[in-house]
Each structure stands twice: as structure tokens, then as C-alpha cells.
């Protein structure tokens with residue numbers, strides 16, 4: 006599973022960051038899901054290898070414009086490009102109502118079916134082998150995280166033992182992998198001696214705006230990656246006050262450490278933070294603050310940055 010950032014700014018776009026949108030791709034094949042769709046997301050898509058025809062589902066975290074104003078434009082363009090496959094749309098009821106009103110008032114006609122799900126009513130949704138469920142967060146408006154779980158338990162051969170015992174390669178190995186015992190010249194080879202079940206399941210949590218990371222404690226159990234906002238550093242968060250409903254780097258770092266999260270990706274940075282390498286305030290301040298409290302692997306998202314989560318649950322940044 007790959008995570009590709011299409012927008013990493015909070016509230017308003019900057020010259021180097023658009024407002025929030027994140028693509029979750031299958032490692033193989035072209036299918037993908039979109040989490041949030043800030044204004045201009047369809048323009049960002051023109052710069053990456055993602056086809057709107059292969060988009061299976063859109064998940065909106067909450068009703069603020071920097072997370073959903075790109076929705077009608079993106080879907081209108083999909084219709085104009087002749088898309089026919091149905092699309093799943095998961096969002097708070099208010100976002101669905103706004104979207105439906107826009108469709109009606111602007112006489113938008115779709116060439117494909119949009120299956121809408123109110124997140125408030127949703128337990129889980131299966132998107133081609135990936136199960137998705139929402140978790141309610143704390144923000145000025147009801148905001149959700151989406152938890153993506155790809156269950157994969159596979160039979161794996163113990164190659165070293167097969168070679169050591171001189172088990173003839175080829176069909177026999179295939180049978181053992183399927184769990185069948187094999188007899189060759191009176192000698193029995195037991196599947197249980199040569200094949201074992203390997204859990205290659207992967208869990209990714211992508212959170213919307215949230216001022217209380219602890220609400221994700223349960224969701225982050227066994228998760229390989231958390232994508233969470235860090236709109237501010239602590240000093241700025243204290244100046245703007247708690248009413249904004251956002252998190253700062255120390256807070257998210259402390260939380261990620263407390264649940265022993267292996268990989269943390271921070272995003273949704275206030276536009277006051279300049280790109281890495283510039284004088285303070287820059288996103289380097291956010292990275293330093295988070296690193297002081299979190300000992301796992303920390304990444305700060307940038308527009309068009311892509312990360313791959315492999316079957317061993319290791320996350321790497323693709324340059």
C-alpha cells in the first residue's frame with residue numbers, strides 16, 4: 006500500500022503546498038482511494054500517475070472547506086472524461102447534503118453512479134479487499150479518522166529447511182505450500198514441517214483535523230502508520246488558543262510514542278511554517294519538536310511525497 010500526498014497545507018494553499026488530499030494506492034494495479042479533497046485536488050492529480058477512472062472511493066474527514074471544496078470539480082471532470090465505474094463516497098451528512106445541493110443547483114450530470122455513505126452511520130466498508138472504518142475525533146466540527154486494514158495471511162515455505170532436507174523442488178514444494186503432505190519413495194514430507202502461516206496484514210490510520218490524538222489509541226493498536234495533523238508547534242498553539250481544535254507537534258509525538266507507533270507522518274501545516282531549510286518558523290521546527298518526544302520513524306509530508314508500506318510493515322519514502 007502506498008500513501009501519496011496531494012496537499013499538506015492547513016486552511017489555505019501556499020506556493021509549495023495545496024490544501025488537504027491524500028491518495029492511498031494499491032502497490033500493484035491502478036486502484037486507489039482518496040482521503041479528503043481540498044480545492045485544487047484535481048490540478049494536483051494532473052502531476053501524478055493516478056487516473057480518476059481508477060478511483061474507487063473518496064473519504065472526507067470533515068466539513069471544513071480545505072478538506073472538501075475540491076469534490077464537485079474533481080467529480081465533474083471525471084464525468085467529462087467518461088468514467089462509468091461506480092464510486093463510493095463516504096462523508097459526514099452535512100458534506101453529502103452540500104454536495105447534492107451543488108450537483109442539483111449547477112445541473113451536474115454524472116456518467117457513473119455515486120454510492121453515498123454517511124460516515125455517522127457507517128461501521129465498515131470493504132474497498133476491494135481493504136476494510137475501512139471511521140473513528141470520531143475532536144475538532145471544531147465533527148471530524149473522523151479512517152482506519153484502513155488489508156488482511157493478508159499467507160502460507161510461506163521454509164526454504165532453508167526444504168533445501169537442507171533435499172525435498173525435490175517444483176510441484177512438491179507447491180503441494181506443501183498448499184498444506185498437502187507428500188510421499189516420495191516411501192518418505193513422507195509433512196506440510197506442517199515446511200510451510201507456516203505468515204501474517205502480512207497492514208493497518209494504516211489517516212486522521213482528519215483533531216486536537217486529541219489519544220482518541221486514536223485503540224485505532225493505532227497494531228497500526229504500521231499514522232497520518233496525523235500537526236498544524237502548529239507548541240508555542241504557536243498556545244498563542245492561538247485551544248478553540249481552533251488542532252494538534253501541535255509535541256502532542257502528536259508524545260501520543261505516537263505512548264502507543265509505540267512505528268511510523269508517524271505529520272501533515273496539515275499552518276501556512277506560517279516555511280519549507281524545510283528556511284529560517285524559523287519552518288517545518289523543521291515541527292520536526293524537531295516531534296522528534297524530542299517520539300523515537301519511531303518520523304516523516305513530514307510534502308506535496309507529491311509518496312511512501313510505500315511493504316508486507317513486512319516497513320514504511321519507506323520513495324524519492
Ligand SMILES: [Zn+2]
Nearest residue numbers: 015016071214
Ligand atoms: Zn483543516
Ligand SMILES: [Zn+2]
Nearest residue numbers: 067069144214
Ligand atoms: Zn478543520
